[in-house]
Amino acid sequence: MAGLASPTSAEPGDAPGQIQRVDGAPVTPGADEIGRIVEEFPSDFSYSKFTESGDIVVAFAGSEPEGAREILESSGLGVTIVTDTGFIESDLEAPVLALGQEAYRSLGLANDVEARPDLQSFIVTVYDEDLDSTRLDEVERTLDAATTQRSSSPVAGFRVDVQTSEGDIEPTSWDRAGGTWLVNANSGNGFCTSSFVAKRVNSAPVGVLTAGHCQTSPTFPVKYYKPFGSHESYNLEFFSSTFASVGDAAFFRSPRMMDAWYHYDYSSGAPVRLVRDPVRDETVCRFGRVSETYSCGKVLATHTSWTRRNSDGTSTTIGGVFSVNTFSRKGDSGGPVFTSGSVGQNAVALGLNSAGRFVSNTDVPVYGDGARMWATRIKHAESLTGTRVCTAPGC
Known part of the structure; x- marks a missing residue:
């Protein structure tokens, strides 16, 4: 559960950044007319x-x-x-995402990957010019087979061409990320940690995910606060929250653009490259703003629940969570859970901190073999909040 952390200074942030339009590039003839087609049909x-x-x-x-x-x-x-292609543009969204993730996994999470539709085929670009041609052919066969097997999909049988290119995928940075303080604007105290930057499905708002129990209703104003560098601070908008047997997740909208990054240490961060649920026995890590560091442990179970006795004699049971053999402190709630191999690189978002095990009647976490943390599975958090976690290079 989340508790109030030590007082945190929430200095007024700078003026909201503005996206400036660059004039001088002529509109491509016919582009406006095609835009009308997309909008009207x-x-x-x-x-x-x-x-x-x-x-x-x-x-x-x-x-x-x-x-x-x-x-x-x-x-x-x-x-x-x-005419008669058999698919519409929105049918391409899920396969493109899946192909990028499948290619990324096939390459052992070792390379940046772009996947995009190309008329009635897909192009997957691997950012490594020196990739062995045999390995490249293997990935191409894997992806071709994956599209062919989707017999019920409108894009079943689309050819997949895999190519290489130099460089890396990097975000266009706004220097705003997950893994930062959430502050009670009335008291100035930090009370929870954000996890990952996310975007509402089929709409524009971006913001941050956190635990639902951090705020179950908009009872006090919440600020985003970065306790280093620019010390940027500004109000977030309460959007949705669930804290019940179905799960523990919330989404706060940001009025400013944000990066597809998260913090895994005090001031260190990494771009999110992949979003998936955890696997039993894999080693994962979590970060929170009270701990101000990451800790790691093995996933004990991928589908479990935690039940807490309340002071009034009732109890609270939360599902949709997985358990990890690591500690967590009060105020770390809502923070990011990610693969251990992603500390500083190839970040894989797995979940967000829900609860931890503490020494009875104290705020002291249990360490060692008895340590326990429960976290909402990331795909479940997306479902509860109607969002999708942003992946690099951006939302």
């Missing part, structure tokens, strides 16, 4: 492209929608319409 639109001569090609899942050709021809460009 979302249940029909498959893909679009420009030919080498600058003409338009637009594809639809079924027959050509009435009025579509007139919109495109108003651009003054040549127009080719492809």
Whole structure:
């Protein structure tokens, strides 16, 4: 459970950053017309492209929608319409995510990966020019097989081409991340830790995930606070919270842009590369702002619950959590849980801190073999809050 930490200074933050538009680049002829097609025919639109001569090609899942050709021809460009592709653009979102993650896993979490649709195929780019060609072929076969096996998917059978490129994927930094203090704006005290930056599904707001018991309703204003560097501090907006047998997770909206990063130590952070639930017996780590360091232990069970006796004689039982042989301190609640191999690199988001085991009637955590921490599985936290954890290079 979360308790009040020692008082934390929450200095006023700087003025909100502004995203500035860079003028001077001409609008691509035909782009506005294609934009209208996407907006007006979302249940029909498959893909679009420009030919080498600058003409338009637009594809639809079924027959050509009435009025579509007139919109495109108003651009003054040549127009080719492809019909009956069998898929719409939104059908590509989940396979692209899955392919990127499958490629990343196939490479042993060793390389940055980009996955993107290319008309009626996918291109997976591995950022390592020196990757062995045999290894590259193996990954390509694995991904090709994965798409072919999705027989019920609109994109089943899409070819997957794997290629290499130099460089790394890095975020365009706003210097705002998960793993920071959540502060009671009335008292100035830190009371919980944020875990990962997330985005509401199918909408714009970004923010941070934390434990649901940190605030079950908007009873006091909450601030984001980074206790180092810029010491940035600003109010967050309460969005949703669950603290019940179904789970323990909350989401606070940020009025400012944030990075797909989290802190795993006092001032050290890493980009989130992958989001998955934990595996039994794997070693994982957690971080909290009271501990101000990370601790690690083995996952004891992936599906369990914790029950707490309350002072009024009732009890609270929380499900949707996994248990780990490591300690946690009060105020660490809501903090990130991640793979041990991701300390400083290749970060894999696994969950968020829910509760810990303490010496009876004290705030002293149990250490050693008897140490125990419970954390909400990250996929479950996403489901409870209607969010998706952001992965590098950004939301």
